[in-house]
Amino acid sequence: MNTAAPVNIEFVDLKAQYRALKRVIDGRIQRVLDHGQFIMGPEVGELEAKLATLTGAKHCITCASGTEALLIALMALDIKPGDEVITTPFTFIATAEVIVLLGAKPVYVDVEPDTCNLDASRLGAAITPRTRAIIPVSLYGQPADMDDVNAIAARHGVAVIEDAAQSFGARYKGCWSANLSTIGCTSFFPSKPLGCYGDGGAMFTNDERLANVAREIRIHGQSKRYVHTRIGLGGRMDTIQCAVVLGKLERFGWEIEQRARVGARYSRLLSEVAPGLQTLALRQDRTSVYAQYTVRLRERERVQRALQAAGIPTAVHYPIPIHRQPAYARLAEGVSMPVSERLAEEVMSLPMHPDLDTATQDRIVAQLRAAVLQ
Numbered sequence: 160m161n162t163a164a165p166v167n168i169e170f171v172d173l174k175a176q177y178r179a180l181k182r183v184i185d186g187r188i189q190r191v192l193d194h195g196q197f198i199m200g201p202e203v204g205e206l207e208a209k210l211a212t213l214t215g216a217k218h219c220i221t222c223a224s225g226t227e228a229l230l231i232a233l234m235a236l237d238i239k240p241g242d243e244v245i246t247t248p249f250t251f252i253a254t255a256e257v258i259v260l261l262g263a264k265p266v267y268v269d270v271e272p273d274t275c276n277l278d279a280s281r282l283g284a285a286i287t288p289r290t291r292a293i294i295p296v297s298l299y300g301q302p303a304d305m306d307d308v309n310a311i312a313a314r315h316g317v318a319v320i321e322d323a324a325q326s327f328g329a330r331y332k333g334c335w336s337a338n339l340s341t342i343g344c345t346s347f348f349p350s351k352p353l354g355c356y357g358d359g360g361a362m363f364t365n366d367e368r369l370a371n372v373a374r375e376i377r378i379h380g381q382s383k384r385y386v387h388t389r390i391g392l393g394g395r396m397d398t399i400q401c402a403v404v405l406g407k408l409e410r411f412g413w414e415i416e417q418r419a420r421v422g423a424r425y426s427r428l429l430s431e432v433a434p435g436l437q438t439l440a441l442r443q444d445r446t447s448v449y450a451q452y453t454v455r456l457r458e459r460e461r462v463q464r465a466l467q468a469a470g471i472p473t474a475v476h477y478p479i480p481i482h483r484q485p486a487y488a489r490l491a492e493g494v495s496m497p498v499s500e501r502l503a504e505e506v507m508s509l510p511m512h513p514d515l516d517t518a519t520q521d522r523i524v525a526q527l528r529a530a531v532l533q
């Protein structure tokens with residue numbers, strides 16, 4: 160092997176990010192330890208105000224995780240058993256999980272083969288009189304076709320919840336992902352584009368009534384201390400985790416640009432590797448934060464093994480579409496989603512993070528090229 164290098168390549172390098180932000184993050188955490196308000200401390204409101212300003216959304220409500228954000232959003236919209244909620248089967252399980260948890264029925268719409276996002280041209284056919292909401296997923300960091308989804312939803316009077324867990328920081332026609340629909344939900348899971356050091360998430364909306372309902376649901380449905388006006392849950396984000404995200408905002412602008420640069424460079428370098436490998440498309444009117452840099456290829460397992468042997472970690476997002484998952488197949492009898500099923504067999508994600516330097520990226524691309532051409 161001629162490109163052998165001693166350093167381990169990280170799939171997501173959170174340690175390099177911490178080294179760059181150590182002083183501000185340590186200081187932020189220390190301040191929480193000193194004031195001792197670990198639940199709903201001042202950092203919670205500070206983060207919500209900063210993220211609302213950043214995205215342009217009137218309201219930001221932090222919560223315990225991205226999953227919780229989706230769940231609270233559906234609860235705030237009063238989704239009930241028997242309701243139908245449309246989403247794609249090619250996403251992280253949480254997107255469909257929250258629908259099923261509320262007793263509603265997930266109705267799947269297949270994705271576009273070149274972006275892996277919801278195919279809006281198929282959306283109209285999936286709408287029924289029971290449809291109450293649509294959850295487009297901005298997968299891998301690129302916003303879905305939100306204008307088309309919003310227009311169809313408006314025609315039928317249904318809400319749109321953008322699952323922006325992977326796309327926080329991306330733009331769609333100049334507007335921030337998570338502020339593109341009725342409610343936008345994101346996740347601060349450590350490896351997401353904006354992450355904390357545990358679990359965390361947030362909802363964004365311009366609808367004051369929905370914001371107030373979501374805030375109450377987040378704290379056991381309480382409108383005043385020990386007065387529970389609705390059914391809620393314990394869905395708060397810890398003060399310390401809010402402090403970490405506040406620290407990370409210090410270079411988030413740079414990270415967004417850096418992610419775009421690294422992603423574009425991958426796409427350029429991989430555009431002509433081999434007929435057996437295809438890059439995904441980035442639409443002209445939007446940007447991606449590349450939560451994952453994902454390609455399509457044949458012989459995925461063989462290529463993954465070759466890369467692993469060369470010290471290059473890869474991952475598959477996601478190997479089984481939701482309508483084929485053991486716990487979900489029963490709710491999707493006879494459902495066929497050919498694009499998602501094919502993508503599940505072909506997608507592979509490469510190391511991707513803002514501190515990925517060009518030499519390491521060149522090494523990844525060279526090894527990938529060698530493996531594909533083998």
Ligand SMILES: *Cc1c(COP(=O)(O)O)cnc(C)c1O
Nearest residue numbers: 224225226251253324325346348
């Ligand atoms: C990560 C993720 C979630 C869930 O977020 P958590 O914070 O892990 O609960 C939901 N949807 C998508 C698309 C995700 O990638």
